Amino acid sequence: MQTATLTKSVLIVDDQLTVRQLLHEVARKAGYDTWLAENGLKALEMTRECSPSVIIMDIKMPVMDGLEAFRLIHQEFPEIPVILMTAYGTLDTVVEAMKMGAFDYLVKPSNVNELRLMLDRAYQMRCMRAELAELRNELKKHFQLETIIGKSPAVQSIYKVVGRVAQTNATVLITGESGSGKEVIAQTIHRNSTRRDNPFIKVNCGALPEGLMESELFGHEKGAFTGAVAKKPGRFELANGGTMLLDEIGELPLALQVKLLRVLQEKTFERVGGTETIKVDVRIVAATNRNLEERVQQGLFRADLFYRLKVVPIHVPALRERVEDIPAFVDYFVRRYADEAHVEVPIVSPEALKLLCRCPWPGNVRELGNVLERAVILSQGVIDVMDLPGLLPAEELPVVAVPESGTYREQMHRVEKQIIENALRQNNGNRVKTAKALDISRRALLYKIDEHGLGQTGLGPDAQEIE
Ligand SMILES: Nc1ncnc2c1ncn2[C@@H]1O[C@H](COP(=O)(O)OP(=O)(O)OP(=O)(O)O)[C@@H](O)[C@H]1O
Ligand SMILES: [Mg+2]
Incomplete structure (x- = not known):
């Protein structure tokens, strides 16, 4: 890991001029820029003004003592390591200072080497903190990218709903065509909620047959069915405290719809084969590319569940x-x-x-x-x-131009090259499809690709490897 570089600088705080001068000498020799302050209040002001990379501060001072100044500085600038000094070495103040998050402490009078080592350690800690902050910013940038992209009025209004709903526990129903970004929105809701540090669990409701799906969602007890050799928690238990995305909710079998409704209303359920009632705190986001209203009319989806799910509906428009x-x-x-x-x-x-x-x-x-x-x-x-x-629509594909010069054989050769090149482009370089479209064998096509040097254009065999 590359360490972030910060200017080596230290703010020295002590009410005694001689101590300030001594520390200034030591720090300067160790390559630090220095600032000097004679009490806690000045120290606070100078920290705001100069943002030193390290602070070394006496505890016992007039106007504002070191502990109080440290408390205020630490609150405002938690990233700056503070070394506290005490002439008395009373354990109580030291323990107190460390508990409040001081970087370390020195008992006066102290050895110059010890002081230098401590300064350097504090400075390194400061650099590491800066680097972590940078990494976090990077991550945030990536996160921003993963959030909802777009300026269209439709996306803007989705943004607003996501913002308003994220902090609540309301159930959200996201509808929209396949690939439109429903999952992205579900994740954005989770990451902007107070549940963000707890799990985000996704379940595809159409992926498993009814029996397996029930155990997947609610878990099972040992011996609940053949093959249930051990107790297993379901996704609802795993998602406790977090968010669950019920994807393809339209596919959830009717029998499970009843159980889900109970979880939504009472937040309780039993494992398959179990009698113990389990209580969970899970925020539900459901998604579907189906028309749920239609499925309700067809009797495939319970109306009560539909209304319970669509407390906050979000529709993602097609691209x-x-x-x-x-x-x-x-x-x-x-x-x-x-x-x-x-x-x-x-x-x-x-x-x-x-x-x-x-x-x-x-x-x-x-x-x-x-x-x-x-x-x-x-x-x-x-x-x-x-x-x-x-x-490219077929009518806009480049027209095969008949060459105006050359022998019959040469002209035919060039026309053939264009025909094959166009067909390859039209089929994304896929040789099987191209051969089919041209109604020639794959071997014949490969031979022609080779003959016309089309393998180098990104449309011949090389392109094929990428698929
Ligand atoms: N707003 C967006 N910003 C960034 N990427 C997006 C956005 N919307 C969609 N995508 C990308 O498009 C792809 C499809 O998105 P997503 O999986 O959320 O769609 P979906 O609606 O859940 O699709 P399906 O119905 O097939 O499950 C993903 O790779 C996702 O990263
Ligand atoms: Mg999806």
Whole structure:
């Protein structure tokens, strides 16, 4: 870990001029800039003004003593290590100072070497704290990126609801097409809530058959069913104190819907095969890409559960309904994937951006992300329309131009190259699909790719490896 570098500086606080001078000499020789103060009040003012990297301070001083000054400084600048000094070495004050978070203490008169060592240790601690703060900031930046992107009115109003609802325990129902960002929003709610340090547990309600799903959610007792060789806590117990995302809630079998309703209303349940009533404190966020109202009408989803879940409904619009957010997503994904692939962030040409903005994106943000990941890897500094092959409507594909010179054989050769190149682009470089589209064998295609040197363009065999 690279240590953050801060100016080596120390604020020396003592009511005796001789002590201040002595400490100043020692600190200066050890390479520190110094500031001097004669009482606690001055020390507080100077800390605010100069932000020293270390403070060394006497305890017994007039106006404001060292303990009181330390308390105030520590409250305001917890990152600055403070060494306290006492002429008396009374254990009580020392214990008190350490309990309040002082870095260390010195008993006066002290040895110069000891003082220097302590100063250096305090300074190193200060650097480490600065570095941790920096790391935390970095993490925050990443977190920001993972939060809801977009400036469209729809996304803005989602932001507001998330902000208002995060601090509460209200159940949230997130609806929206696949890949639109429902899970991202559920996580944002969790991370902005007081539950953020407790688990965020996701359960896909459609992933398991009814029996297994019940034990997955509520746990089971030993011997509850064949194969239940030991007691196992369910996801609700694991999520205690945190948030549970019930994904694909529309798929939850009817029998489990009753049990879930009880958890929502009473916060209690029993494990499968158990009699003990378990109480949990879990915030529920449910998500679905289905029309739940329709499922209620079809008798597949309980109306009472539906209303209990949608205390706060959030609808995430499809990407095509918030086209104005696409440039921000493009920028985000291009940076992210370039970063992951350790390549320069490519430029997206205006034409490519236009094309990206007018695609219908049935797979929403996820699909846009996938297309850009591929484009970033294949592009060489610039993402142009040709790097987004699958997106180009057939009528806009480059027309095969008939060469105007050369022998019949040469002209045919060039036309053939263009036909194969276009077909490869249209099929994202996938050789199997391209061969099918051209109605030739895969071997014949490979031969042609080789013959025309198309393997080097990012559309031949090399591109295939990336899939
Ligand atoms: N606002 C956003 N900011 C950053 N990334 C996003 C955003 N919305 C979606 N994504 C990205 O798009 C992908 C799909 O998002 P997510 O998994 O949240 O969708 P979903 O609606 O839960 O999809 P599904 O219905 O398929 O479960 C993820 O990789 C996610 O990182
Ligand atoms: Mg999801």
